[in-house]
Amino acid sequence: MSEPRWELLPHAADIGVRGVGRSKAEAFAYAGIALTAVVTDPNSVVAKDAVAISCTAPDDELLLVEWLNAVIYEMATRKMLFSRFEVRIDGHELTGKAWGEVIDVERHEPGVEVKGATCTDLKVSRDEAGQWRAQCVIDV
Amino acid sequence: MDLARLQQKDENQWRIAPYGKMRVPAVIFASASLIRDMDDKVYEQVTNVAMLPGIVEASYAMPDAHWGYGFPIGGVAAFDPERGGVISAGGVGFDISCGVRTLITGLTREEIESRKERLADTLFRRIPAGIGSTGELSLDQKEMNAMLRGGAEWAVGRGYGTKADLARIEENGCMAGARPDEVSDRAKKRQRDEMGTLGSGNHYLEVQHVAKIFDRRIASTFELHEGDVVLSIHCGSRGLGHQIGTEFLTRMAASAAEHGIELPDRELACAPIHSDLGEAYLGAMRAAINCALANRQIITHLARRAFSEIFPNAELPLLYDVSHNTCKTEEHLLDGRKMQLFVHRKGATRAFGPGHPSIPEPLRDVGQPVLIGGTMGTASYALAGTSKGMEIAFGSACHGAGRSMSRHQALRHWRGQEVVETLAARGVLIRSRSKRGVAEEAPGAYKDVSEVVEAADRAGLARTVARLEPLICIKG
Numbered sequence: 001m002s003e004p005r006w007e008l009l010p011h012a013a014d015i016g017v018r019g020v021g022r023s024k025a026e027a028f029a030y031a032g033i034a035l036t037a038v039v040t041d042p043n044s045v046v047a048k049d050a051v052a053i054s055c056t057a058p059d060d061e062l063l064l065v066e067w068l069n070a071v072i073y074e075m076a077t078r079k080m081l082f083s084r085f086e087v088r089i090d091g092h093e094l095t096g097k098a099w100g101e102v103i104d105v106e107r108h109e110p111g112v113e114v115k116g117a118t119c120t121d122l123k124v125s126r127d128e129a130g131q132w133r134a135q136c137v138i139d140v
Numbered sequence: 141m142d143l144a145r146l147q148q149k150d151e152n153q154w155r156i157a158p159y160g161k162m163r164v165p166a167v168i169f170a171s172a173s174l175i176r177d178m179d180d181k182v183y184e185q186v187t188n189v190a191m192l193p194g195i196v197e198a199s200y201a202m203p204d205a206h207w208g209y210g211f212p213i214g215g216v217a218a219f220d221p222e223r224g225g226v227i228s229a230g231g232v233g234f235d236i237s238c239g240v241r242t243l244i245t246g247l248t249r250e251e252i253e254s255r256k257e258r259l260a261d262t263l264f265r266r267i268p269a270g271i272g273s274t275g276e277l278s279l280d281q282k283e284m285n286a287m288l289r290g291g292a293e294w295a296v297g298r299g300y301g302t303k304a305d306l307a308r309i310e311e312n313g314c315m316a317g318a319r320p321d322e323v324s325d326r327a328k329k330r331q332r333d334e335m336g337t338l339g340s341g342n343h344y345l346e347v348q349h350v351a352k353i354f355d356r357r358i359a360s361t362f363e364l365h366e367g368d369v370v371l372s373i374h375c376g377s378r379g380l381g382h383q384i385g386t387e388f389l390t391r392m393a394a395s396a397a398e399h400g401i402e403l404p405d406r407e408l409a410c411a412p413i414h415s416d417l418g419e420a421y422l423g424a425m426r427a428a429i430n431c432a433l434a435n436r437q438i439i440t441h442l443a444r445r446a447f448s449e450i451f452p453n454a455e456l457p458l459l460y461d462v463s464h465n466t467c468k469t470e471e472h473l474l475d476g477r478k479m480q481l482f483v484h485r486k487g488a489t490r491a492f493g494p495g496h497p498s499i500p501e502p503l504r505d506v507g508q509p510v511l512i513g514g515t516m517g518t519a520s521y522a523l524a525g526t527s528k529g530m531e532i533a534f535g536s537a538c539h540g541a542g543r544s545m546s547r548h549q550a551l552r553h554w555r556g557q558e559v560v561e562t563l564a565a566r567g568v569l570i571r572s573r574s575k576r577g578v579a580e581e582a583p584g585a586y587k588d589v590s591e592v593v594e595a596a597d598r599a600g601l602a603r604t605v606a607r608l609e610p611l612i613c614i615k616g
Contacts, residue, residue: 010546013206013213038547039271040576058394061406069386076330076379079272103272110271111576112341112547113616115234116386119393119407120209137209139234139385140341140547 002131006034006042009121011137016121017068018135024124025094027132028064029085032071032098036081038138040108045083047099054095060124064134067094068117075114079103115139141178152203152599153532156183161404162190169533169599170203174591177544181207182214188404189217193412194225196474196481200533202488203595204542204587208233210407213487216536218472220481221413226401227421228410229392231484233465234385236425237432238343238376239489240511241309241461242522242608243440245369245447245454249349252369252611256569259347259450260612264571266446267345267439268337270616271574275336275438284328287335288320291430292461295437300336301444301458305437307500309461310490313437315430319423323380324387327424330379331431336438340577340616342513342540343375345443347612348520354604358506358524362459364606371447371456372520372608373439374513376465377432384428388421413482422467429466436461459522460500460509462489464539472534483534491525491537491602499525510602512593513540516570516613517563517583521593521604528600537602541589550585551576559583563613572615581615 004026009016015038019031036042055070057063067087074080082100103110120137127133146154146168154175156166166186168175182205189211190199196218205214210230219225245252252259268275279287287294292313296303306313338345350368353359364370377384392409396402399412411417440458447454467484474481492498492508499508507524514520518541529535545553556575559582563570572578590607597604 008548010548011207013208013543015547057390062390062394065386065390069390072386073326073330073383076382105270105272105573109574109576110340111551111574111580113271113339115382116389118209118230118234119389119405119409122406139209139382 004030006030006037008034008037009135014137014140016135016137018133021132024060024132025087025089027134028067029087031064031068031134032082032085035068035071035114035138036083038112038114038140039110040081042083044108045081046101047084048101049099051078051098053098056093058092061122063092063094064124064136065117065119065122071098072114072116074098081108112140141175141180141183143172143175145183152595156187158190162187164190164195165198166190167198168201168205169595169601171591171595174203174595178205179207182212185212186215188408189215191404192226192408192410193401194219194223196220200536202536202538204538204540204592206542208486211484211486214538214542215486216484216488216533218481218483218534219413220479225413225482226410227413227418227467227482228408228484229385229388229421230407230409231486232425232467233486234382235376236381236385236428236465237463238465239432239461239463240372240374240513241436241440242459242511243371243456244363244459245371245456247369247451247454248367249369255450256611260569260571262446262449263345263443263612263614266442267614269614270340270577273337274333277335278333279335285320287434288323288427288430289318290314291433292437295434300438300441305458308458309433310463313433315426317423318427318430320427322420322423323384323427327380327383330383334378335435336442337378338375338439338616339378342581343616344516345439345614346372346610348372348608348610350606351519351609352607354606358603358605361503361506362509362522362605364522370608371443372511373436375435375439377428378435380431381428384424388424391417425467429463432463460511462511464489485536487539488536489539490535491529492535493525493527493530510537512538512589514589515541515583515586516568516581516610518589520608522606522608523593523602524605526600526603529602533601538592538596541586541592543585544587545585547580550580550582553584554579554582568610569612570615577615
């Protein structure tokens with residue numbers, strides 16, 4: 001099984017995010033880093049302050065949308081960027097933590113703002129090797 | 141997109157006859173060359189929309205259509221509430237009522253040229269733009285609700301702009317039927333400090349000059365003359381609209397089955413117009429329209445203040461304000477019968493033809509101004525709505541150039557500083573806090589706006605009036 005990672009997927013107007021992990025929760029956590037990568041280089045974000053985030057949804061896919069939207073909400077209202085995530089999924093309940101810092105425009109050079117996660121290209125799946133992928137298109 | 145999959149009606153109109161679960165045909169307005177460059181996903185999305193309950197006439201795609209979520213961006217669809225018609229959060233988009241307004245400066249290019257640098261710096265200092273920026277006012281709960289009910293009218297009441305501005309805004313600056321109580325506390329919190337902010341991405345404030353007039357009569361009614369300078373603002377409902385969009389998209393996705401709606405894809409999440417959820421969304425979306433109108437009104441005031449520092453006598457009256465991402469109740473003729481329809485326009489501009497009572501009286505004879513935003517290196521356009529557009533697309537037209545390259549491809553192609561320098565050499569001053577943002581928005585990452593406008597004109601959706609080229613661009 002390959003290493004957990006995040007990826008950005010091409011989409012003409014918006015952008016897709018994907019997290020890959022050994023568990024569903026890890027894939028969700030990496031999808032969170034991909035979300036930061038839409039805005040800035042995640043390596044430029046210091047994982048300084050922690051924010052607790054939780055959400056629920058009727059199924060795995062909507063749970064991913066809710067999770068990413070909850071992260072976007074914290075980014076928007078706290079004016080923060082996050083570079084480290086910890087996720088626990090219990091049934092259809094997610095409890096997580098995001099570590100990051102307040103945006104520093106000079107240092108982070110933020111590009112486009114993320115508006116919300118969509119149900120387009122929305123997939124939460126496990127392949128034969130047991131690896132999880134969690135992805136969807138983000139409206140920017 | 142493969143042209144062979146479409147039936148050509150005329151040079152700029154293509155049809156997909158209903159098949160499978162499609163209730164109506166799909167119609168794409170574009171030239172053959174624009175269609176060849178369109179993503180296959182547009183075909184998929186425009187036909188998916190044709191499957192939704194209560195859709196009438198056809199599912200339309202404008203010349204700048206591209207892959208969106210649910211509906212294509214550049215998608216237009218009208219629904220009849222009496223035939224089970226639906227409302228879709230994905231059919232409106234997250235940046236509810238994102239739009240463009242253009243102000244007439246009364247100055248010429250020559251008058252601006254020598255003070256351009258100072259004007260650019262002043263506008264940049266005065267207009268909050270980009271991620272992390274906040275506006276000069278913070279709204280408490282009571283003021284937030286008043287703003288959501290009152291829109292631009294609320295802003296004028298608080299000293300931002302003049303009453304004369306209101307007549308030049310769709311809905312006279314205040315969308316009726318807004319329900320602040322249907323807007324969540326989270327959406328309100330997200331907006332609290334964001335009034336009067338431009339945002340980021342493709343949003344901008346531009347000082348432009350009228351480079352070419354295509355229709356002298358209409359241009360003169362719009363008070364546009366070659367060499368004149370105008371100011372255009374492109375932005376939307378900020379965090380509040382985004383939060384409403386996200387919340388209702390998931391609520392609609394989770395409850396579609398409950399409403400007996402079979403979705404070809406989850407991304408088409410919708411609710412019957414006559415349902416609690418449908419009505420709640422309508423109330424919240426209309427409140428977000430008011431938020432966008434108030435936001436553009438505040439930015440207008442800030443821009444006028446900046447202008448007056450350098451040109452004390454400039455007044456900057458409003459030509460017009462259009463919204464791109466909306467669902468509006470409108471009266472249209474259907475089989476010779478007047479009907480109240482819910483018209484979704486996602487990344488599409490309302491383009492009412494001459495004589496429509498919604499158009500301000502001084503402009504009524506020539507049609508509604510249709511303001512098309514381009515890129516910071518090419519051009520924007522002013523068009524006018526047509527009678528034909530009323531017949532073939534419920535009075536709708538394109539909204540912009542549309543991207544031809546993803547943001548990450550653009551980052552690989554250009555560096556922000558280079559884009560700024562190249563444009564400065566051509567006389568276009570860019571001011572932005574983020575070089576990355578500028579690179580993502582490089583003019584080359586967009587389709588040719590002129591080709592899009594020409595297709596809209598030739599299809600009869602709107603008539604080209606004037607070409608506006610940038611002199612100063614403030615980016616988020």
